Amino acid sequence: MSPKDTVKGILADLPTLVAVAVVETETGMPLASHANIADFDIETAAAYNTEVVKSKLKAIQALKLNQTLQDILLTLTDQLHLLKLSPAGDKFIYLAVNSKDTNLAQARQIMKAHSASLN
Amino acid sequence: MIFSFLNRLPIKKITVATADVNGRQAQTVLEGLLADLPELLMACVVELATGKMLASYTSRKEYNPNHISLRYAKILRTMNEALDKGAWPGGELLDSTLMLDDQLHHLRPLHNGEWYCMLAVRMADANLGIAKEIMRRHAN
Numbered sequence: 421m422s423p424k425d426t427v428k429g430i431l432a433d434l435p436t437l438v439a440v441a442v443v444e445t446e447t448g449m450p451l452a453s454h455a456n457i458a459d460f461d462i463e464t465a466a467a468y469n470t471e472v473v474k475s476k477l478k479a480i481q482a483l484k485l486n487q488t489l490q491d492i493l494l495t496l497t498d499q500l501h502l503l504k505l506s507p508a509g510d511k512f513i514y515l516a517v518n519s520k521d522t523n524l525a526q527a528r529q530i531m532k533a534h535s536a537s538l539n
Numbered sequence: 540m541i542f543s544f545l546n547r548l549p550i551k552k553i554t555v556a557t558a559d560v561n562g563r564q565a566q567t568v569l570e571g572l573l574a575d576l577p578e579l580l581m582a583c584v585v586e587l588a589t590g591k592m593l594a595s596y597t598s599r600k601e602y603n604p605n606h607i608s609l610r611y612a613k614i615l616r617t618m619n620e621a622l623d624k625g626a627w628p629g630g631e632l633l634d635s636t637l638m639l640d641d642q643l644h645h646l647r648p649l650h651n652g653e654w655y656c657m658l659a660v661r662m663a664d665a666n667l668g669i670a671k672e673i674m675r676r677h678a679n
Contacts, residue, residue, distance in 0.1 A: 438628075438629070457628070459628070460628065461625070461626060464621075464624065464626040465621070465626045465627055467626075468617065468618075468620070468621035468624075468626045468627070469621075471617045472614060472617055472618060472621075475610060475613055475614045475617060476614060476637055478610060479607050479610035479611060479614065479637075480637070480639065482606045482607055482610060483601070483602065483603070483606055483607055484601070485601070485639070485642075487639040487640045487641070487642065488639065488640055489637060489638075489639060490638040490639060490640065491636075491637075491638040492635070492636070492637055492638075493635065493636040493637075493638070493667075494618065494627075494632060494634075494635045495632070495633040495634045495635070495671075496622075496627065496629035496630045496631065496632055496633065497629065497630025497631055497633060498629045498630045499627075499628070499629025499630065501627060501629070516627070516629065518629075524667070
């Protein structure tokens with residue numbers, strides 16, 4: 421599935437989301453994105469998310485745990501932000517939702533379902 | 540000269556870096572986490588600006604808190620920068636979690652965001668909901 425189809429699919433499952441993007445891990449730039457709020461700068465958000473993903477991968481490597489990174493979850497006061505790497509690790513899905521209308525389990529399941537087919 | 544016996548990581552024991560009020564406060568946080576979650580793989584309280592360890596605990600030598608304290612401090616600083624610049628709307632950071640294959644690492648800022656507390660636990664021993672609640676209860 422293309423990044424654009426992944427974004428469309430997540431949006432169809434979760435129409436109330438704040439923002440969703442498929443980001444290239446190497447450059448930190450979005451390949452496809454959608455935001456439901458006007459002042460959301462998806463390019464800047466994607467760039468910071470990439471730094472977080474790369475740093476977390478390094479932290480896990482430092483411990484030599486022999487584990488793969490599945491998800492990164494951030495709880496903010498009003499929103500949940502989730503990051504999930506594609507099976508190959510070259511892209512990741514970034515999903516931001518309002519915690520009032522979507523809980524962590526719902527957001528994780530939707531992202532999991534769509535990340536498996538992302539290539 | 541490096542004396543290996545001096546650098547040995549204390550296992551299943553809370554280590555406090557400084558014997559001051561901060562060290563005691565950090566120790567209390569870890570004692571609370573351990574009381575509620577004795578299966579903890581690793582936990583630590585770290586000063587965010589410097590990455591300095593205030594107190595730590597590990598259940599085995601492979602899980603060395605000193606190997607990740609600086610890296611996690613850097614990640615949280617990146618997150619704070621993203622929030623300050625408005626890249627992530629949605630309020631301040633309450634916590635962050637890394638889900639690995641069979642374990643999770645949970646981080647929560649404390650002490651007005653000057654420190655953070657991190658715990659690692661196997662998902663067979665605790666789920667994310669429990670880890671979040673225990674951390675929220677003790678790291679406030």
